[in-house]
Amino acid sequence: MSNPKVSVIVPIYNAEAFLVPCIKSVLTQTLEDIEVLLIDDGSSDSSAVICRHFMQQDARVTVINKENEGVSATRNLGLTWARGEYIAFLDADDTLIEQALEVLVQTLEEKQVDAVFANYFYHYNEKKIYRGPRIPGGIYPVTEIRSQLIDDGTLSGILFGSVGAALYKKELIDQHHIRFQEEVALNEDGLFNVMYLLQSSSCCYLSDQHIYGYRKAIESxxxxxxxxxNFDSATIAIDRYCQPISQELFLEQQxxxxxxxxxxxxxxxxxxxxxxxxxxxxxxxxxxxxxxxxxxxxxxxxxxxxxxxxxxxxxxxxxxxxxxxxxxxxxxxxxxxxxxxxx
Known part of the structure; x- marks a missing residue:
């Protein structure tokens, strides 16, 4: 049995309210050659029951149950289990548009890059608000964007701050032992992207492709x-990881x-x-x-x-x-x- 094209890692913790549309959005992708890793991080609600239901209905679904350790440890377990050529992440209260994975895979293979980052939109109850681009869309050698990866000075944080709406090469992740830092509770996504991109040659940003839906309640x-x-844990980890190439990164400035x-x-x-x-x-x-x-x-x-x-x-x-x-x-x-x- 050949390995799937994409492994979609879904960390789950007490997500029963939105889990069904989340999983359905993956299983109805136009790209069918996928595996879906539903990793229940010790939920106390009906999340595990929902996961088992989908596993019984679709052979592409694998359910993994574990004790509660947090989202980073849960995603890391998914990386260990994943068999796909490429890796995608989806949070349990979010959704993908139907063509999301097809767009990401096609772009990565046609453009011959190491990662693809698309754009996303926010579900504010019944409204959709589309995120504006951080940089113009296109292909970027990593050396060209190093000086703004961590912070570009516009109060926007890490350039690619989310692992949603993105596609990564499993081979590159394994080769460089890239994992989510479990001691980092804020900006762990962005830190993962910094670590990944610093081991990459190039990436593509699809500024006008809003393929990932974040669910937000209308509240302040x-x-x-x-x-x-803890706002500082990611900064400490970034500083430690990036010191060997601090001059190329303009690390102090960032x-x-x-x-x-x-x-x-x-x-x-x-x-x-x-x-x-x-x-x-x-x-x-x-x-x-x-x-x-x-x-x-x-x-x-x-x-x-x-x-x-x-x-x-x-x-x-x-x-x-x-x-x-x-x-x-x-x-x-x-x-x-x-x-x-x-x-």
């Missing part, structure tokens, strides 16, 4: 306060830019409606964040003229330490502004 970023959210991007994410988190801190304490936290000496030294590395108007506005609030305006903007003009800032 402020409703998802996480007091212990990490300084990332420091500003992280400060924006931290500030949005601080301003959450669920943050129990008083108004006075929240302002004090913002002042401490915006006034940090290390942050102040990072502003000259930013590319303000390339930011969209929403990010430019927030950037100016951080740079000028306008804590009260930042708080009021985030609390009372969300969700619209924050969604545009975070994309």
């Amino acid at each position: 970023v402020t409703s998802r306060f996480q007091p212990n959210k 990490l300084r830019r990332r420091r500003v991007s992280i400060s924006l994410w931290q500030a949005l988190n601080i301003c959450s409606e669920e943050n129990p801190a008083s108004y006075r304490m929240t302002i004090r936290q913002l002042k401490e964040l915006f006034g940090h000496q290390e942050l102040q030294g990072c502003f000259p590395y930013m590319e303000e003229e390339k930011m969209n108007r929403y990010k430019r506005f927030y950037y100016q609030l951080i740079k000028k330490r306008r804590t009260h305006i930042f708080y009021l903007m985030t609390r009372f003009l969300l969700p619209t502004a924050s969604r545009l800032v975070k994309r």
Whole structure:
């Protein structure tokens, strides 16, 4: 029995609400030569039952049950099990358009690149919002985009920050032992892409192909306060991994830019409606964040003229330490502004 063309790895944890449309979107792909690895990360809902149902209905489906360890460990297990020539990832509450895998495979093979990144859209309940391109579509030698892989100075974070809407070569992943870093809880997708691309020659970006649907509820970023959210773990891992080629990457410049991007994410988190801190304490936290000496030294590395108007506005609030305006903007003009800032 020959190996499938694509292994689709789906990490699952308590995803019963959206799991059926997710799995159906894979099994109805126009590219049929696939295997679907449904990896249940210790769910306590009916996710495992749903997975078994699909495995009984379609021989391409394999169900793997494991104890709860988190999404990175779950994806890594999928990489160990995968038999496909290529690897694709899909989260359990997201979907693919019918032609997604066909488009990715055809592009990778025709363009002779090591990875393909397409674009995606957001399901906001009944609405679809299409993500704008980070860079123009086309083929890129990795040496050409190294200086913006980690942060391009526009408050947008890692250039390819998601493993959804992407296709990778299994051979390259195995050859260089590329895995998700299980100690990194934020930006683990982007870190994987940085590690993969630094072992690649070229990639293709399909800026106008929105093939992957992220499911988002219409709610403000402020409703998802996480007091212990670790914004620095990915930066530490990136620094450690990239040091051997730091000069070619302009690593110091990119990490300084990332420091500003992280400060924006931290500030949005601080301003959450669920943050129990008083108004006075929240302002004090913002002042401490915006006034940090290390942050102040990072502003000259930013590319303000390339930011969209929403990010430019927030950037100016951080740079000028306008804590009260930042708080009021985030609390009372969300969700619209924050969604545009975070994309």
